[in-house]
Amino acid sequence: MLATTVLLVAAIVCPVACAVDTPLYERQPFDLVIVRDEGKSTPLEVLPLKDRTPGAARSGDLYARLLDAPGEEIAIPGPSVERVELYEEQLLSKAKEFAAKSDFNSAYPYFAKLERDYPDYPGLTEAFTKAIYDEARALFAAKEYDHALALLGSLKERSSRTPGLENAVDTIGDAILKARWEAEDYLGVRRTVDAIEGQFAGMRLSLGERWLGRMSEGAALERAKAQRLAAAGKGREALRIVSGAVALDPTSQKTRQLLAELSSAGGTLWVGVWETAAPDATPDLDSPAAVRQSRLIGGRLATLESFQPSGGEYVSTAGVLDTDDARRQLSIRFADSAMAYRLARLLLEPAGAAREPLALLRERTAAVSVEGDNRLLVDLKSPHPQPMALAAAPLNASQRDIAPGEWRRVSLPAGSEAAARYERVSGAGAFGAVEEYVYSDIDEAFADLRARQIHALMGVPPWRVAEVEALPTIELAELRLPTLHCLLLHPSSSLRERREVRRAIRYGIASQETLNKIVLGEAQRNGFEVLSNAVPRGKSLGDPLRYAYNESIEPRPYEPRLAALLLAAARAADAEAAEAGLTIRAVPTSLTIAHPPTPVARAAVAAIRDQLAAVGLEIELREASEEELSSGGLGYDLRYAEITMGEPLTDVWRLYGPGGVSGGCSPAMRDALDKVVGATDVKAAVNALRDLHRVVYADLPLIPLWQTVEYAAYQSNLAGVAAEPIDLYQTIDDWRITDGGAR
Template identity: 25%
Template sequence: MTRLSWTIRAILLCGVCLTTSTLAAQDTPPPRAVRPDDVPFERVIMREKNDYFELNIRPLVIPNGKFWDTMKETELVRIVTEDGRTLEVKRKFITSYVKFPQLLLDEANRLTSIGQLDAAYIFYDRLLSDYPQYEGLSTSLSGYLYENAKVAFRGEKYGEALGFLEEANSYRPPVDNLDTAINAAADKLIGNYVLKKEYASARDLIARLSQRRFGNVEAVAKWKAQLEGEAAQKRDEAKRLLAAGDLNGAFVAAKQMRFIYSDVSGGAELSEEIARRFPFIRVGVTVPSVTTNSASMTFAATRDRRLFQRNLTELIGFGADGSQYASPFGTLGRSAGGVEFSLLFRNPSEAYPCSAQLLTQPATSPRLALLQESLSYVDLENGRELRVQLKTPHVRPEALARLEVVDQLPEAVPYQDKTSGGLRRYVVNPNYAMRNPLQPQALEIENFQYSSRALASLRAGQVDVVDRLFPTQVDEAKADSSLVVDYYRTPSVHFLAPNFDNPLMQSPTFRRGLLYAINRGAILNGRLLAGAEIRGCHLISAPIPAGLEADDPAGYGYDNSINPRPYEPEMSVTLFRLALLELQQQAEAAGTEAPAMPKLLKLGHPDSEISRESITAIAKYLERVGFETEVVVTPPEAIRASDAGVDLLYVEACVQESLVDIPLLLSQCVPEEHQSRYLRAAVRRLNEATNWTQVRERFWTVHRLTYDETTLIPLWQMRDYFVRSAEFGGISRQPMTLFQDVERWSALSLSPGKGNN
């Protein structure tokens, strides 16, 4: 329809309105469409004779005490157009008056009807923000969500579709046919879960849809009956295998039964019987097991050591007063001044061999050597109480006694390696003195290249616990109500250990250049964390744990005032040249040949997912500054680069009691002759600290020296998560290591535990 040309004369003659400003004679253009970010305006439809036209106006001001619908037809309405023109019009000539929220809603409905759902969302967002109670919005949103669900359903995204439909159901009144749509989406989604053997997700969805607010969802009854049927088949299979004496097969079948549907009739009683007759655990590990007991402080060696030995004292956690120690052999005591500690043995026959070990010469381990340096005398009272006095006070004297005693007490070995074939198997030592009648009789260790595969095996009931999750898998595992996710009490410390047999690696300048060449922040935040923020995962300026929280007592050795060095590849190239020049000058002074800049750097790493991702990225950064690289896999206990035959060794270290462990870590990674005299003196003074003030101050000196000299190339620390089945029992909350409480483990709890949710 041709828009009316307005003039003052025409308006007056028609008696339509009186103007207070002159309107130029021109064609009135159609009003512009509403936009989601508009300043509020309104729209009127005006009539003149048989012609109608629309006009966008500023919000209408109606005289006090009057409402639009009750105004008389002869009353004048004052309107102001968007461009500032003022009109006075009789009420009877305005046939329609649309407020701003209705304009937004109309446009949202129009876009929804033509399938432009993303565009419509912006209008709904404005409405929910500014006009959440507007009449008609609730019904419109229900329809909008229904249309989104249809799109998701056609794309076979049944989880998204059901989510849209559940939200649509929360608006009143809901769109028609919503119950039918919910049933269709639920049927597809539960079916997919069952097909993928994600039974916990299927059970959770069935439980949620069983609530009254969803009405009668036919898919719930259908799939509940199917799960019960599948679980009953596994129950019957487990009974047959148990009767035939196949405990291993019965264990697996019962485990699968509980994963499918734990409430199946007779299932709990069967599981209880199997748990009593066959205490057997399957462990999934993401770092291969060590082949022999090792004093190495790598993640794998520290994890597995608990299976091979019990120590005279053991660190079991951290409390408000710091580290907490216990002894598996008896009761620990400590003098108020920290100059003496005692151990009252439960079994007197164990007292003499342990006390004799403390005086063994030469020391059989670095830890024993550290204790003997501080030792004043050893006394055995009444044949069962060991009393150890030190030359000077120590803040944690029992930390010095974390000594293995397996040579003196073979009965202190918890498990024996009975591996055959590809699956590592440990069987409980029949002579183990601290054996629990209900502890696992056997442990089978299965290695997984990726924690996602380990997680899938855990959900399928093929393993009971997984030692470590890749950071990007943590949220997924936490969302599964059939699992329990927890973390170790202290972070792992990640660094590159140089091979000091390489002349260039002996140069602090060259090592510092390597550090500047690696974009550690990009690797940690991009490849490992994938943009997520996990407290306790951050860059470090020295290979010393900073604790999981800002006030974590386990982080007493870290100096937070020293910031990690940035990524500066230009600086690294300069430092490489400077290091080469320094070595040339030293060679000239000594009359020897100067080493050349190596073309190839050999990088080693344990076969873990975190180290694989990290070393791949590190190699690329080193290639950008001119090196060729070769990446090789090293044994899980490897901690010294020269022993592993590589130039740089990626190390995942477990530092638990920093005061004792950091000096040991430095000695394991760096030959003493390649430690500067300043660092050796600082470590010696740290060992002589008699109070916490001295410990902190002297630790900060060690931190500063390792930072300045780049003794080791620090990368980051990680909060390491592990995951177990909800029905798996016996693991303490936030343990120091995975096998810390292995004597109390139980694969099939007599009462199912609660998962993450």
């Protein structure tokens, strides 16, 4: 009778094969009872039995509850029970099976389940250890040394007494170190030795002692090679070699001294950049390379030195800059009286387009006079909240001698790999020359930075900042002014006449996602914000620089369906106009976006291209230099611009005013701008700026994207670099090489 019951039950129970699609470790725990009847073996899945002893001898009937019918207990005659496989026994069997086939990825989930729920199961530790060992051997054979060593690290955490572990670590560690030594990655050699000794502390390894001796000898050989190269006039190559020597033996005073000597040899500072400015470039909002250059050779009547809660602080190389208590008169006491008269004549000329040099200062000037031959007095039309900010006006190349810099740009020596060279003509400092080297590849720039081929790298991509922060011989400076990213329209683009198309483009760009995933690389950093207007949002809620931004106006969201609908409606309107015989500038089916050769611009425009293609706008990308982009002669519809504003109160005129950087100024915008530039106190200026924000948001003369923070990386033995400079070269007179080099 019982046998009949067993057969009936076996007939209706779903066999193990029914659950083949679900891995065993994900299923509800069950034991297998294999029953034999009439020469056939049938597995029964039952709820876990009370007796969990592996291989326990069982006598008498076995009482169990079927997994699929747990409500009723059944009795299985003892003679019909062929064997019992506990759930944990099945898991271990599966894990061993996969490991034996070298399918370690499939085996590890079973081991993990066992360690979590059945950590004391007999044979688990030995089987798991063997699997890890076997995979490490396989990886070593495949020359995946780093992965193999990582596995040995996990094995050590399980048990440092694992037989053969010390020899395995020595063998794999040797292979890693040999590969890095042959690749001349000496910093990698040093860091690997330190990492292995730290990770496998307490073990008797021979690797550390052997390689430390080799590194000391290698450092001496590299030091001698660097000295020979330096004597042959190959300073940068010598510096790369001695940098490797420092990495090999950072405690050597001789090596550090040689590093300091070579780093400042000839008094030349080597700087990595993504592009250089043209020699005659005018520093404007959308010309970051020209702005950087102007700190050296001049190009501004006054420069911003810091930004405080009370506003910007300015100095001028032209002379002593001052203002009266009524904030209605600006004065400059020139060292050269001829320059006072020259600037006076320039200020009496018509204001011209908003982006022209001195345009806003001319527009706000009521009268000009020269007192005592060298003191220029500029009477303003009305009190100004920040008169000195008016003096922070760009100068073109022909006007540069009014407020000259302490450096001049010179021709490059024959055979030089530099893109630009500047030499000091006045002032004092440890460096007498600056050479800028242009990089197009991020990894190459980073490699040269690590090898000390350059002292500093301007414009570290935000998604690589964490990597730089982890380098022991590199420091980071965070520029004070955020960068504003936007799309500017070509002066003759048909988009200027089609606001609905501009809105479609803005709705078709996933700004927040692009900023988070592409620009930041999923990192969280202050100062990175999506914008509804191209003015600074500040780097924090307490940043006084955010005074011009209207937080009540949210950035347009990513709405691809709305973007597609707006484009479709615009094209339908074009078709109707064409049928009526009207001459129109039709909505384009494709656009060209020009962009500078910076890492952020390259990554961003690639994402924008794909996003706009999804809403019906094909995009062609065109990379161009800063000079080509600002000239207006390059063919494009939109251009990706990276803008820096030092004082929004005055810079909005250069951006949005008639003939400004944005290129368009509607009557409503002109009215709002007039209120900004005519404001007589801070409160009125702030209110006017926030009203301007509303008009700009509605008119959309440019397409605002996001704000980022600029980073500069530099060698830690380069002292004097400010932690938060206005621009890279602000404190260059204080820069000097020390004999340090590691944090």
